[in-house]
Amino acid sequence: MLDRLERIAGAAGGYAELRLHRNTSRVVVMRQSAVIENRSTSLAGASARCHALGTFGFASVPGEDDAALAHVLGEARANADALGRHAAYTDRPLPKTAPGTGVYDYRTRRARLPASARLDLLKSLDARIRAACPGLLNVDLTLQELTIEKALATTEGARTFSASPRTVLIVRLDMQGTDGPVTLYDVLGGFGEFEDHDALLARAEAALGGLCEDLRRKAEGVFPAAGFHDVVLDSDLAGILAHEAIGHTCEADLVLAGSVAGGRIGQRVASEKITLTDQAGRGFDGGSTIAIHVDDEGTPCRDVAIIERGVLKGYLNNKAMAQELEAEPTGNARAFTFADEPIVRMRSTCIMPGADTLADMIGAVERGYYLKRSSNGQADLTSEFMFGVVCGYEIVNGRLGRAIRDTTISGVAFDVLQAVTHVGDTMKWSNGGFCGKKTLIPVGMGGPAIKTKLNVGGR
Amino acid sequence: MDESASAGLEAARGVARQACAAGADAAQAVHVRETQVEVCFDMKRLTLLRTTEHDTISLDVFKGGRKGAATIAGRGDALAAGVAEALAAAAAAPSDPAHALAEAPALAPRVHGPAAADRDAMIGRALAHIAGVAREFPAVVSRESYHRFLCSRRSFANSAGLTQQETCGRYGFFTMFSARRDGRSTSLNYAGATAYRLFDDLMEAGALRRLYGEAERSLDPRPAPGKFVGDVVIAPGALGDFLWSLAGALGGYALMSGTSPYKDSKGARVASPLFSLLNRPTAAAFPEGRGFDAYGVPTRDLDVIRDGVLQDFLVDHYVARKLGLAQTAGVQNFVVPPGAASEAEIVAGTERGILLTRFSGGSPGASLDFSGIAKNSFYVEDGRIRHPLSETMISGNLRDLLLAIRAVSRETVDTGSARLPTIAAGGVTIHGRG
Numbered sequence: 004m005l006d007r008l009e010r011i012a013g014a015a016g017g018y019a020e021l022r023l024h025r026n027t028s029r030v031v032v033m034r035q036s037a038v039i040e041n042r043s044t045s046l047a048g049a050s051a052r053c054h055a056l057g058t059f060g061f062a063s064v065p066g067e068d069d070a071a072l073a074h075v076l077g078e079a080r081a082n083a084d085a086l087g088r089h090a091a092y093t094d095r096p097l098p099k100t101a102p103g104t105g106v107y108d109y110r111t112r113r114a115r116l117p118a119s120a121r122l123d124l125l126k127s128l129d130a131r132i133r134a135a136c137p138g139l140l141n142v143d144l145t146l147q148e149l150t151i152e153k154a155l156a157t158t159e160g161a162r163t164f165s166a167s168p169r170t171v172l173i174v175r176l177d178m179q180g181t182d183g184p185v186t187l188y189d190v191l192g193g194f195g196e197f198e199d200h201d202a203l204l205a206r207a208e209a210a211l212g213g214l215c216e217d218l219r220r221k222a223e224g225v226f227p228a229a230g231f232h233d234v235v236l237d238s239d240l241a242g243i244l245a246h247e248a249i250g251h252t253c254e255a256d257l258v259l260a261g262s263v264a265g266g267r268i269g270q271r272v273a274s275e276k277i278t279l280t281d282q283a284g285r286g287f288d289g290g291s292t293i294a295i296h297v298d299d300e301g302t303p304c305r306d307v308a309i310i311e312r313g314v315l316k317g318y319l320n321n322k323a324m325a326q327e328l329e330a331e332p333t334g335n336a337r338a339f340t341f342a343d344e345p346i347v348r349m350r351s352t353c354i355m356p357g358a359d360t361l362a363d364m365i366g367a368v369e370r371g372y373y374l375k376r377s378s379n380g381q382a383d384l385t386s387e388f389m390f391g392v393v394c395g396y397e398i399v400n401g402r403l404g405r406a407i408r409d410t411t412i413s414g415v416a417f418d419v420l421q422a423v424t425h426v427g428d429t430m431k432w433s434n435g436g437f438c439g440k441k442t443l444i445p446v447g448m449g450g451p452a453i454k455t456k457l458n459v460g461g462r
Numbered sequence: 463m464d465e466s467a468s469a470g471l472e473a474a475r476g477v478a479r480q481a482c483a484a485g486a487d488a489a490q491a492v493h494v495r496e497t498q499v500e501v502c503f504d505m506k507r508l509t510l511l512r513t514t515e516h517d518t519i520s521l522d523v524f525k526g527g528r529k530g531a532a533t534i535a536g537r538g539d540a541l542a543a544g545v546a547e548a549l550a551a552a553a554a555a556p557s558d559p560a561h562a563l564a565e566a567p568a569l570a571p572r573v574h575g576p577a578a579a580d581r582d583a584m585i586g587r588a589l590a591h592i593a594g595v596a597r598e599f600p601a602v603v604s605r606e607s608y609h610r611f612l613c614s615r616r617s618f619a620n621s622a623g624l625t626q627q628e629t630c631g632r633y634g635f636f637t638m639f640s641a642r643r644d645g646r647s648t649s650l651n652y653a654g655a656t657a658y659r660l661f662d663d664l665m666e667a668g669a670l671r672r673l674y675g676e677a678e679r680s681l682d683p684r685p686a687p688g689k690f691v692g693d694v695v696i697a698p699g700a701l702g703d704f705l706w707s708l709a710g711a712l713g714g715y716a717l718m719s720g721t722s723p724y725k726d727s728k729g730a731r732v733a734s735p736l737f738s739l740l741n742r743p744t745a746a747a748f749p750e751g752r753g754f755d756a757y758g759v760p761t762r763d764l765d766v767i768r769d770g771v772l773q774d775f776l777v778d779h780y781v782a783r784k785l786g787l788a789q790t791a792g793v794q795n796f797v798v799p800p801g802a803a804s805e806a807e808i809v810a811g812t813e814r815g816i817l818l819t820r821f822s823g824g825s826p827g828a829s830l831d832f833s834g835i836a837k838n839s840f841y842v843e844d845g846r847i848r849h850p851l852s853e854t855m856i857s858g859n860l861r862d863l864l865l866a867i868r869a870v871s872r873e874t875v876d877t878g879s880a881r882l883p884t885i886a887a888g889g890v891t892i893h894g895r896g
Contacts, residue, residue: 031551034718035719036556037556038529038555039715039718041529045533045540046518047535057507058511060510085581086585089589117554118551140720141719177720183828183829184721184723184827186827256606260604260642261603262647323509342516344512378824383650384647385647389834391825409824409826411857413834458853460823460834
């Protein structure tokens with residue numbers, strides 16, 4: 004396959020990327036013990052991107068043979084030429100990098116399991132949840148599998164294949180609260196295909212006791228007091244803080260759009276306890292839920308230290324943004340499907356662990372909140388972020404108190420990181436995680452628990 | 463019917479036949495053929511011309527009350543593998559009599575909008591927009607804008623002989639932007655709209671011109687003063703986000719889970735008499751609408767809330783059978799009818815509160831409690847807009863907010879998927895970081 008790609012890409016005039024790309028997924032959803040979604044999907048195709056006269060042309064078709072490859076390459080070239088003629092910009096060659104090479108195939112080596120194995124897992128888990136947590140209004144179980152296979156050749160000599168799988172099990176429980184239904188969920192699974200997760204049911208069962216207890220207490224919970232509070236963010240929230248609040252502001256395209264991180268390289272932006280990185284491969288400890296070694300422009304991926312001991316160190320680049328910022332491409336150009344062009348995306352982004360224990364952090368708070376699980380999150384150029392919080396507790400005099408209802412936390416990320424006094428000693432990657440920026444894409448995010456101050460929504 | 467249109471229907475019929483021949487009791491398939499042209503640009507330059515083709519078949523198979531599904535791009539071996547996957551998935555699923563084909567009348571094939579893009583005109587509009595923004599809104603910057611033409615043909619067939627087909631060509635525009643001056647930037651905002659016709663001027667898409675102007679007036683934001691309970695004047699973009707949460711609570715799957723706060727409220731007052739929520743899903747009304755749903759059932763208009771009273775739920779074919787209700791839902795394209803007051807009058811009638819242009823918040827849970835940041839928004843006091851906001855959170859309950867609506871604007875914004883006014887309601891907790 005790579006020989007074929009390399010041969011056809013070699014026929015392109017000027018800069019070109021040629022990619023064969025297949026996303027294979029399966030989703031099974033069980034609600035109230037009924038299966039409401041039970042679908043497998045395989046979407047594959049060829050795409051090419053060419054550069055000419057300061058602009059790009061891109062084309063894709065849902066085919067994988069030589070004719071499809073030749074077609075997309077020709078059309079991408081024609082698109083680049085057509086746009087370039089209209090734009091009449093000065094042509095500047097893109098920055099060159101060492102060509103990314105290698106085969107990174109993380110597909111399972113185990114025997115394939117049938118569809119019935121998925122359904123049996125959900126049916127079994129559904130029954131155990133209902134036995135363990137009586138009185139639930141509803142149980143939702145969602146099993147999501149996604150494997151992304153890419154073969155890439157470029158006119159700069161990149162030649163690589165990767166297959167990155169992820170399997171996620173979402174357990175959502177609903178219970179009647181004092182003034183209406185309350186919901187809580189947990190996300191299990193992680194890197195690898197379904198066949199690699201033979202302990203998934205056991206892990207779900209192990210998590211069940213804590214989840215039910217959190218839900219039961221949330222049903223009797225209170226609204227937090229709206230205001231600026233001391234908080235302990237558990238690793239789930241620290242990961243989303245790293246991704247949403249800091250990572251996005253350091254993507255080079257957003258830096259050029261005026262993000263608060265622009266022009267601050269070398270400045271102190273966080274407590275010196277904070278080191279935050281966007282990592283290649285499977286992350287520093289091999290535990291992230293995605294794998295990326297060569298990006299979709301053919302650049303070898305390297306780790307990027309975004310913040311090192313509180314000082315802003317670097318941005319995330321693709322070739323075009325690196326050209327504008329006169330920087331080196333970092334291997335952050337990623338495309339989700341065969342029909343998407345590569346744009347600047349994060350990979351596995353995390354706050355590095357420190358030396359504090361969770362108990363010490365909670366003990367250091369006189370009045371505040373311990374926030375355990377997040378839902379969605381969003382940030383922008385100013386680094387003002389918000390995350391939905393679906394599970395948390397009051398902290399009173401260093402001890403956990405009443406559970407709180409759903410809320411939203413917000414702050415200006417650099418202020419929040421400046422206010423960090425504790426960084427936990429236990430690193431955890433989120434088991435799922437997608438980023439939405441023009442298109443969805445799987446990302447890894449993680450961190451230890453941290454203690455800081457921020458705004459908490461409430462009554 | 464042209465050759466490719468009949469090929470689409472034959473592809474859908476063929477895979478449904480193939481599934482039945484392989485053992486399914488019944489099957490339905492949707493073949494989707496899409497062609498897209500996209501001109502990407504920022505506020506300084508054109509960046510990318512992108513053309514894509516999609517050709518997929520989504521298959522549902524039914525066997526003994528069990529359902530399995532597969533989506534496949536391709537032909538031949540891929541198709542056969544997809545049929546086998548769907549049948550294996552169905553065989554493993556529990557039996558559920560609610561899984562079945564729908565009975566529906568066949569519509570005549572419909573074609574909406576143009577069949578092909580005018581590429582040169584699209585590039586010209588993008589260049590004109592770059593120049594126009596630089597001239598009229600020099601502080602506005604963007605890195606992610608695209609002017610898109612998408613033509614999709616959906617061909618449906620089931621094993622009972624029902625077929626449907628619809629072709630829709632439309633132009634769209636989306637941009638993400640902020641304002642930047644003297645090293646200061648505003649929050650990001652975004653806007654988009656679709657239409658059957660090429661936009662004469664991209665600046666007129668949706669509420670873009672207004673939003674660009676608001677961005678330039680937001681370079682010196684500060685928090686709302688203190689914490690108080692006040693009014694929110696919700697602009698169409700933010701209203702759309704709240705309506706999606708409301709639609710979830712009024713949807714069949716919330717009824718099925720037993721978590722909808724409205725499950726016993728049909729016929730009851732759930733909103734101010736000033737507020738109605740209409741679902742207008744057909745593609746003739748909206749470029750992003752559809753003429754038939756995933757079961758081949760023609761979509762139809764539904765008054766979900768009329769003058770504040772809940773008329774019906776959004777229930778699809780499966781949930782209708784599961785819960786013994788009438789099917790009502792198609793694709794959700796919401797219209798909130800306009801009111802009598804102008805937006806300016808609504809702001810003038812606001813004693814203390816905020817003009818909420820964008821809501822960035824956690825997804826409301828089943829109880830519809832919400833909290834989040836007021837983005838790209840303004841503080842209002844004594845009927846006047848006082849200053850742009852930063853670090854200001856709002857919280858409340860969506861059910862309470864709907865009942866507290868005190869005004870609906872006569873101006874509306876049409877995005878091609880919804881048509882919404884500005885509304886105003888009280889009782890929301892507002893607090894700026896003090």
